[in-house]
Amino acid sequence: MANSTRKTTNAATRSAKETASSAKQAAKSAGESTLENGRSAGRATAETVSTAQQQARKTLGKISSRATIGWNLIKHRKAVAVGAAAGVIGLLGGAFAAGRATERSGRGPVTRYTKGRI
Known part of the structure; x- marks a missing residue:
């Protein structure tokens, strides 16, 4: 009987060790x-901050x-006012x-030459 108890204990120990190993690996x-x-x-946060900084620099x-x-x-x-006045x-x-x-287009060549006197 001691033999079967020992086998059961060894099997339970092995099973517990395997479970602990699996749990350790999962953790x-x-x-x-x-x-x-x-x-x-x-990294994503750093990229977002970098992009925001670039946009802020462009806007500024x-x-x-x-x-x-x-x-x-x-x-x-004064120069702008003079330029605007010259444009107008x-x-x-x-x-x-x-x-x-x-x-003037209604007059003929002779009338234009005599400035409308004839």
């Missing part, structure tokens, strides 16, 4: 998986360039010339 695997998931999450660059343009317009407002005068002169050309 190790789960730990490695969790660690890898944490690393990938950290655009804002500063627009502010620079606005400041230059204010600083050179040129536009009005062109419209006047076009109107004169359409008004």
Whole structure:
């Protein structure tokens, strides 16, 4: 009887050792998986932060360039006003010339030569 008890005890011990080994392997695997998931999450977060920083730099660059343009317009407002006035005068002169050309088209060459006296 002692022999059969010893066999049963040895079988139970082996089974317990195998179960413990399996549990240890599963825990190790789960730990490695969790660690890898944490690393990938950290990489994803770092990439997101990097992208956000790049977008912020681009946006700030655009804002500063627009502010620079606005400041230059204010600083050179007299030159801008003169340029705008010259543009308006040129536009009005062109419209006047076009109107004169359409008004003259009703006269013949002799009348135009004598400036309408004949």
